[in-house]
Amino acid sequence: MNLYLLQHPQSWLSNLDGRTKLAVFFVYVLAVLSTKPGAYLAWLSLTGLLLVLLALARLQIRWIVFRLVPVLPFVALGAFGVLLGGSKEMFLQVTVKMLLCVGAAVWLSGTTPFTQLLEAFRKLKVPPLLTVMLSFMFRYLFVLAEEAVRMSRAYQSRCPRRQTLKDAETIGRLAGALMLRTYNRAERIYLAMLSRGFTGEFRTLSVQKLTFADIAFLAFFVGSVTVILVATR
Numbered sequence: 001m002n003l004y005l006l007q008h009p010q011s012w013l014s015n016l017d018g019r020t021k022l023a024v025f026f027v028y029v030l031a032v033l034s035t036k037p038g039a040y041l042a043w044l045s046l047t048g049l050l051l052v053l054l055a056l057a058r059l060q061i062r063w064i065v066f067r068l069v070p071v072l073p074f075v076a077l078g079a080f081g082v083l084l085g086g087s088k089e090m091f092l093q094v095t096v097k098m099l100l101c102v103g104a105a106v107w108l109s110g111t112t113p114f115t116q117l118l119e120a121f122r123k124l125k126v127p128p129l130l131t132v133m134l135s136f137m138f139r140y141l142f143v144l145a146e147e148a149v150r151m152s153r154a155y156q157s158r159c160p161r162r163q164t165l166k167d168a169e170t171i172g173r174l175a176g177a178l179m180l181r182t183y184n185r186a187e188r189i190y191l192a193m194l195s196r197g198f199t200g201e202f203r204t205l206s207v208q209k210l211t212f213a214d215i216a217f218l219a220f221f222v223g224s225v226t227v228i229l230v231a232t233r
Contacts, residue, residue, distance in 0.1 A: 011058040012213075013111045018120030020214040024053075024221050025108045031225045032100045037093045042232035043100070049224060050103050059110045067106045075099060114138050119208070143185075148178055 083091040
């Protein structure tokens, strides 16, 4: 199942300015990272706050799960590394903090389209080179994935059997061919954009502005986080 085909209902959070939701995300992540080891009450309160945000966003549980599953192996790997070199308390702390931060990222991606995030970065005066690179990555990541799928299907049709370690050399050659195709495509796209007057910055017709709802929501969220941190200190 294609993850990006899973639709979720729009909520009033979707209409807020991207800068507001970015601020909420960073405030939440900083609050999670600032908690001390063994702050179980603070972690439980922040988890409840995250669940409230997910409920307000009206995100489908299936959509949330499909977003979380690809990240969980990296979370487990990081937590396992901490377990090998630290205590069980440190392991629990790192695991909880990583899961809460990933959950906040899922909420952000579910309420804010990537193009809106890029526009928020531009309005926040993030270096244009970074926003351009992120924009290109988002636009052509799917093209690269489709190219890889076509090459894989072509290879499977010519070698319809289970792959073993003996096929590693062939698969490596396919990966190299994919990288060469990617490089050639990127060069053609860049030359085409230069011929059309590209100056290194994307221009949009975004009309999003900060409203009273944005300020009120951000103030309420910051106040809630502050109360949680002070009350559980």
